[in-house]
Amino acid sequence: MADPTSNQTFIVVGGGQAGGRAVEGIRKAGFDGTVILLAEEERAPYERPPLSKQVLTGEAEPDSAKLREDGWYREHGIDLRLATRAGRIDRARKRMVLADGRELAYDRLLLATGAQPKVPGLPGVELPGVHVLRDVADSLALRDAMRAGARVALVGGGYIGLEVAAAARKLGCDTTVLEAAPSLMRRQVAPELGDWYARLHRDHGADVRLEAEVARLLGSARVAGVELADGSRIDADLVVIGVGIRPNVELAMQAGLDADDGIEVDDQGRTSDPEIFAAGDVTRQPTPYADGKIRLESWQNAQNQALVAGQAMAGATAVRHADLPWFWSDQHGINLQMVGMPTGPVRHVWRGDPAAGPGFTLFYLDDGGRLVGANAVDRPADIAAVRRMIERGVSPDPAQLADPDVSLKKLLKGQA
Incomplete structure (x- = not known):
């Protein structure tokens, strides 16, 4: 038939x-x-x-x-x-x-x-030299502009802004990150982790400015800089807007x-x-x-x-999309993975010492003690166990969660 x-x-x-x-x-x-x-x-x-x-x-x-x-x-x-x-x-x-x-x-x-990409209605945003990054054409245009020694200003300290900032430093550009919030990646991670990433970018030579509200972009024939609400100015040969989509x-x-x-x-x-x-x-x-x-x-x-x-x-009836949300970002050779959707009041539990450098995980527990999210910095192996814990609604002992000597797999199985 x-x-x-x-x-x-x-x-x-x-x-x-x-x-x-x-x-x-x-x-x-x-x-x-x-x-x-x-x-x-x-x-x-x-x-x-x-x-x-x-x-x-x-x-x-x-x-x-x-x-x-x-x-x-x-x-x-x-x-x-x-x-x-x-x-x-x-x-x-x-x-x-x-x-x-x-x-x-x-x-x-x-x-x-x-x-x-969202483009704020700032004076000067239409000037040549102002970039967004969404498609191949955007990436190639930005790559061509980011020559060694170029002064690059990033408006927005989320994933895109920070990944571009890392690329700009790698290419030898003078790089400034301008974030209106008090910490980086405010929508994605806890403020303490955002502060850790601010130090990371500063250690790699970027000028990271928090609570920096942009008032307008400067220039006539093409963009020449950024003026902040406090009147300070940052010279720039190109400006990248990364304030969301x-x-x-x-x-x-x-x-x-x-x-x-x-x-x-x-x-x-x-x-x-x-x-x-x-x-x-x-x-x-x-x-x-x-x-x-x-x-x-x-x-x-x-x-x-x-x-x-x-x-x-096409007619399949059994399929459903109910994945646990997972995100990642690579900046300066360091891998950040985020799993879960922590909202509302949460308790932070750290595994590893952020002061010692990459190789730590931040867990989020809700007010009932249930694991609802995690951010792993150069600890990808933690994510697989955390994913299963969240999917199963596990409420791990915070002390054991924080102890690097305690296997997350054993915590998942209730054997720790």
């Missing part, structure tokens, strides 16, 4: 990591119909983490970040359309209207439209889908329209590790949620 889905057409909008993994999920679930992948860029889907690390420093070229070799899409019957921009969704007629006016009929649609929800909102700070989806990636799915940075999704729906900006989410959404789109 012929496959009843073989005459159907699925369209995936977005050529980033989530879009690429979504089409993999569709084929993995056995869908035998037409699959169209629309990518705005002129590149096949790729991962973004290398853009602020190896690609930025010149240690790797953009092609190294590709999800699949070019032939994979042909071999798996994916109609990959590069440099193609979606315009609007006609839900009543089940048509994707492209920016050039052409229309594509769909049976099911998946939005993996990602996000874009905002989800590209325009298509979804135009179509009347439930969306605000992200497209609302369930644990299979289904939106408020049962024939439309979404995945990646653009979504707000349920998680057993936090109250309500959250939006996750991570490699893991772009990968795993998209695989689930693609499979569910």
Whole structure:
């Protein structure tokens, strides 16, 4: 008997990591119909983490970040359309209207439209020499500008700002990090760990300024510096804005889908329209590790949620996305891994001595003593055990958790 889905057409909008993994999920679930992948860029889907690390420093070229070799899409019957921009969704007629006016009929649609860097409305932000970092073109433009001796100012002390700062120092640039909060990576880690990273960057020659509110960017023909709210000025040949991202929800909102700070989806990636799915940075999704729906900006989410959404789109009923959130950042050769979603009042428990350098872990316990998160600095082996502890709702003895001589695996098994 012929496959009843073989005459159907699925369209995936977005050529980033989530879009690429979504089409993999569709084929993995056995869908035998037409699959169209629309990518705005002129590149096949790729991962973004290398853009602020190896690609930025010149240690790797953009092609190294590709999800699949070019032939994979042909071999798996994916109609990959590069440099193609979606315009609007006609839900009543089940048509994707492209920016050039052409229309594509769909049976099911998946939005993996990602996000874009937030750009504050600062005077001078439009000047040449002001950069953001989101795609390959951004990374290559920034790499070309970050020549040895260049003065680089980073507005924002989150992951992106700090990874770019580390790359700038490695390339021999005079580097200043400007963070409005009292500590670095304020949204991701405890203030004490943010302070540790401030010392790390200072030890590598960067000027790290906390509680530094930017008032405007200076320059006429191109950017020449940054002026802070206190009147102080930092000379700069280029400025990198890294103050977060905002989800590209325009298509979804135009179509009347439930969306605000992200497209609302369930644990299979289904939106408020049962024939439309979404995945990646653009979504707000349920998680057993936090109250309500959250939006996750991570490699893991772009990968795993998209695989689930693609499979569910193709009719798989058993798949669900309920991963424990996990993030990582590499700065100055030091690996930081974060797992869990600690919120509300938490107790900090340190394993190892931060004053002695890398090789320690910070645990987060909720007010009931349950382990809800951890940050491991050059201790990747801790993360696997911590992940299982959080998933199982373990409440470890804080004294044993802090003792490096106590095996985390034994703590997990209750044998310590």
